[in-house]
Amino acid sequence: xxxxxxxxxxxxxxxxNEAVSAPTIPLYRSAPPLEVRLEDFESFAIxxxxxxxxxSDGMSRxxxxxxxxxxxxxxxKVNMRHQEATQVLNKDIISHFVLRLVYxxxxxxxxxxxxxxxxxxxxxxxxxxxxxxxTVMEEFDLPYRAVSNVEFESIKEKLGQVARSMxxxxxxxxxxxxxxxxxxxxxLVAGRRVFINQGxxxxxxxxxxxxxxxxxRSQLSKALILTNRKWTSSIRxxxxxxxxxxxxxxxxxxxxxxxxxxxxxxxISLKDIDQVxxxxxxxxxxxxFDKLKEDHxxxxxxxxxxxxxxxxxxxxxxxxxxxxxxxxxKKVGLEKFEKQYAYNIRHNYGKEGKRTDYTPYSCQKIISxxxxxxxHHGCPYRHFSEENLRAALSGMGVNxxxxxxxxxxxxxxxxxxxxxxxxxxxxxxxxxxxxxxxNQYFSDSQKILKPKKDSSA
Amino acid sequence: MIPxxxxxxxxxxxxxxxxxxxxxxxxxxxVSYGNDGKHPGCDQSYIGRREFSFTLENDIYLRFQSxxxxxxxxxxxxxxxxxxxxxxPVYTVDPAKRNAYAQSGDNNVFxxxxxxxxxDIDMSDYDDVRYCCSGADVCLVCWPLMTIAxxxxxxxxxxxxxFKHILWVYSxxxxxxxxxxxxxxxxxxxxxxxxxxxxxRVYKGNENSHKKVSLMGAALHPFLATSYTNVLKNYxxxxxLTGQNLLATEERYEKILDMIPDESIASELxxxxxxxxxxxxxxxxxxxxxxxxxxxxxxxxKHKAQxxxxxxxxxxxxxxxxxxxxxxxxxxxxxLKAPFCVHPKTGQFVICLCTIFY
Numbered sequence: 077x078x079x080x081x082x083x084x085x086x087x088x089x090x091x092x093n094e095a096v097s098a099p100t101i102p103l104y105r106s107a108p109p110l111e112v113r114l115e116d117f118e119s120f121a122i123x124x125x126x127x128x129x130x131x132s133d134g135m136s137r138x139x140x141x142x143x144x145x146x147x148x149x150x151x152x153k154v155n156m157r158h159q160e161a162t163q164v165l166n167k168d169i170i171s172h173f174v175l176r177l178v179y180x181x182x183x184x185x186x187x188x189x190x191x192x193x194x195x196x197x198x199x200x201x202x203x204x205x206x207x208x209x210x211t212v213m214e215e216f217d218l219p220y221r222a223v224s225n226v227e228f229e230s231i232k233e234k235l236g237q238v239a240r241s242m243x244x245x246x247x248x249x250x251x252x253x254x255x256x257x258x259x260x261x262x263x264l265v266a267g268r269r270v271f272i273n274q275g276x277x278x279x280x281x282x283x284x285x286x287x288x289x290x291x292x293r294s295q296l297s298k299a300l301i302l303t304n305r306k307w308t309s310s311i312r313x314x315x316x317x318x319x320x321x322x323x324x325x326x327x328x329x330x331x332x333x334x335x336x337x338x339x340x341x342x343x344i345s346l347k348d349i350d351q352v353x354x355x356x357x358x359x360x361x362x363x364x365f366d367k368l369k370e371d372h373x374x375x376x377x378x379x380x381x382x383x384x385x386x387x388x389x390x391x392x393x394x395x396x397x398x399x400x401x402x403x404x405x406k407k408v409g410l411e412k413f414e415k416q417y418a419y420n421i422r423h424n425y426g427k428e429g430k431r432t433d434y435t436p437y438s439c440q441k442i443i444s445x446x447x448x449x450x451x452h453h454g455c456p457y458r459h460f461s462e463e464n465l466r467a468a469l470s471g472m473g474v475n476x477x478x479x480x481x482x483x484x485x486x487x488x489x490x491x492x493x494x495x496x497x498x499x500x501x502x503x504x505x506x507x508x509x510x511x512x513x514x515n516q517y518f519s520d521s522q523k524i525l526k527p528k529k530d531s532s533a
Numbered sequence: 534m535i536p537x538x539x540x541x542x543x544x545x546x547x548x549x550x551x552x553x554x555x556x557x558x559x560x561x562x563x564v565s566y567g568n569d570g571k572h573p574g575c576d577q578s579y580i581g582r583r584e585f586s587f588t589l590e591n592d593i594y595l596r597f598q599s600x601x602x603x604x605x606x607x608x609x610x611x612x613x614x615x616x617x618x619x620x621x622p623v624y625t626v627d628p629a630k631r632n633a634y635a636q637s638g639d640n641n642v643f644x645x646x647x648x649x650x651x652x653d654i655d656m657s658d659y660d661d662v663r664y665c666c667s668g669a670d671v672c673l674v675c676w677p678l679m680t681i682a683x684x685x686x687x688x689x690x691x692x693x694x695x696f697k698h699i700l701w702v703y704s705x706x707x708x709x710x711x712x713x714x715x716x717x718x719x720x721x722x723x724x725x726x727x728x729x730x731x732x733x734r735v736y737k738g739n740e741n742s743h744k745k746v747s748l749m750g751a752a753l754h755p756f757l758a759t760s761y762t763n764v765l766k767n768y769x770x771x772x773x774l775t776g777q778n779l780l781a782t783e784e785r786y787e788k789i790l791d792m793i794p795d796e797s798i799a800s801e802l803x804x805x806x807x808x809x810x811x812x813x814x815x816x817x818x819x820x821x822x823x824x825x826x827x828x829x830x831x832x833x834x835k836h837k838a839q840x841x842x843x844x845x846x847x848x849x850x851x852x853x854x855x856x857x858x859x860x861x862x863x864x865x866x867x868x869l870k871a872p873f874c875v876h877p878k879t880g881q882f883v884i885c886l887c888t889i890f891y
Contacts, residue, residue, distance in 0.1 A: 237752045237754065237755050240750060240751040240752035241753055241754045243749070243750055258694060259717075259721065259725050262724050262725050265732050266727065266728040266731035268756065271755055272732075273692065274692070274695040275717075376860075446737070448736075448737075448856075448859065449660075449661070450657075
């Protein structure tokens with residue numbers, strides 16, 4: 077791609093590419109030979125970012141597949157238009173490649189971009205008609221065989237069982253299935269949505285999306301690594317005065333604070349913890365905290381979730397060690413604490429091993445975790461039974477009217493909205509931004525309960 | 534209940550064991566997967582890229598140990614007398630040299646490339662469904678839960694996933710480990726491992742959630758259906774029901790009644806059982822009799838309600854279906870206790886289990 081200055085208002089973007097009118101999805105295999113105006117460079121990227129951010133919000137609210145499909149359709153329509161119909165496809169391609177530059181630069185950025193672009197691709201694919209879908213499949217060169225009639229007959233009953241286990245009708249005689257090595261469709265395997273035999277998964281036509289999405293994702297993942305190398309080795313320096321500042325500004329404007337540095341309200345010391353736990357911890361952390369006090373122990377998942385949260389809240393390493401030590405030593409003794417647990421706490425603060433300074437978990441991450449037997453982490457709005465959730469909320473002081481509103485949100489799987497309502501009920505004030513991060517809950521709560529501290533010297 | 538006596542092993546016994554019995558050559562031959570041969574296709578660097586870790590007596594933990602051959606491993610173990618030996622993945626380069634290759638975190642040149650697909654099943658994860666023991670204790674009454682787990686998982690690994698080289702070992706204390714050694718398995722990515730672990734996952738929950746096993750849908754997935762028909766149902770009805778006295782007392786049958794979403798059916802059963810303490814027909818075991826009553830009411834076909842359709846299966850699954858530690862299986866870099874070593878807490882050996890059944 078060649079970036080041109082705004083003064084050169086040439087007639088850019090000759091569409092030597094695919095027919096613009098074909099309703100298909102570009103695969104972004106290589107940066108196309110297009111020229112882009114500098115102002116479009118930024119504005120196209122921002123428009124696409126709105127789409128990706130919208131997808132991210134939709135996912136963290138637990139929207140189901142059909143809802144996501146509609147959401148993507150709307151987001152795309154609203155943000156990715158262009159006055160000249162011929163430029164729509166180019167805007168699509170350009171915006172993607174610009175965002176690649178923005179989001180290739182760290183592991184976290186890459187992970188986020190990969191998730192959102194894959195989701196975007198998946199839902200856009202679902203919106204295509206069958207013929208367009210087949211065309212895209214061919215682009216990926218997937219050498220999967222359709223199952224022969226003979227084989228179909230022999231496994232028809234099992235295929236029927238799988239379909240009915242998902243609430244779908246059994247496949248008819250003319251249904252097309254593909255025989256695919258199970259490693260290629262991890263999502264379908266994980267959800268037990270396919271029949272698997274001798275290492276092969278039998279994938280229905282409507283599940284092909286998963287196949288294709290996996291391919292897309294893996295291609296993009298590799299491309300991002302390469303882009304990062306090129307960025308670090310040449311582009312960043314070359315574009316120091318032109319594109320680099322734009323690229324750097326774009327990423328930080330959209331991911332929000334990650335709470336890895338403690339904020340001005342939040343210098344919490346050991347003696348404050350019990351008090352602020354009652355007043356300002358979100359339910360997930362309150363539960364972990366209470367269980368820790370009760371059992372003098374937490375399993376790994378709980379230690380991570382609570383430990384990193386406390387770090388984000390401003391608990392320094394020494395106080396953290398003292399805190400965990402005072403609880404755990406009641407159960408396992410001082411010596412064992414030092415041997416088995418202290419190391420990991422220091423690890424979380426970036427003082428051991430590869431010294432990564434781990435960031436506290438966001439709501440999205442917590443909601444999607446899978447607490448098992450003996451665990452207390454996760455998001456109570458999602459992982460607790462209704463009974464237990466009600467008990468926990470009334471333990472926090474939520475009144476019965478608010479309780480019903482919260483449970484209503486939970487039933488509709490809007491876990492973060494439920495948490496937001498809880499916040500509002502307990503603090504008597506609205507929280508318009510909505511809760512996206514436990515540390516955000518904490519700092520918003522502290523802002524209301526404590527007047528602002530003077531900034532330290 | 535097997536009493537957990539003070540482990541009778543001290544370092545001298547361990548030294549003796551390492552000196553005379555530990556199968557160094559076999560272990561290394563196993564994890565070399567043929568690369569220790571002479572023909573040109575062998576990768577001489579392979580075994581040297583495998584991570585081992587040792588835990589020494591004073592809880593000193595040594596990671597990223599590597600060896601070029603069995604002799605080096607043997608010498609190191611004899612010299613250090615580790616109380617625990619773990620096996621990790623095969624990395625891109627010799628783990629001992631990892632720092633030379635580590636750049637800024639993004640250029641990940643030091644990364645795992647091969648690792649057996651592993652599973653860890655721990656008896657203490659079944660504490661809410663066994664009354665004979667808890668925690669690290671294991672006895673003949675609850676051990677069948679491990680047998681069940683092995684049968685279900687082993688069958689699926691072979692029939693569904695097509696794996697062939699599967700090793701099951703007793704973990705030395707309270708459970709079993711599974712090592713799937715096919716080349717295809719060793720090269721699976723974290724995502725694929727997670728997918729297989731999720732495929733096996735049925736029990737979702739802990740003391741905070743209510744419905745821990747939820748089998749929706751008009752039919753069971755073939756894997757679950759086969760597991761139920763061939764393994765779970767029989768063990769539950771012929772073994773665990775009686776062995777664990779699951780319905781014999783009020784406290785225990787309430788737990789099962791709790792899993793029935795229809796209060797009127799639960800009440801009816803409760804009514805019958807509260808009275809029947811008086812009846813002394815010792816002919817049939819009380820658990821068996823009561824379970825029959827449950828089945829009759831719930832499977833009679835009269836009740837078409839969604840939640841009831843699979844109630845019996847859900848109860849059986851809850852009490853029998855394998856509970857895996859998901860994190861162990863999902864990550865290539867997870868370290869797992871090596872077979873043939875000694876469990877430091879019990880002094881018992883981590884030994885292989887035969888899987889010849891049917």
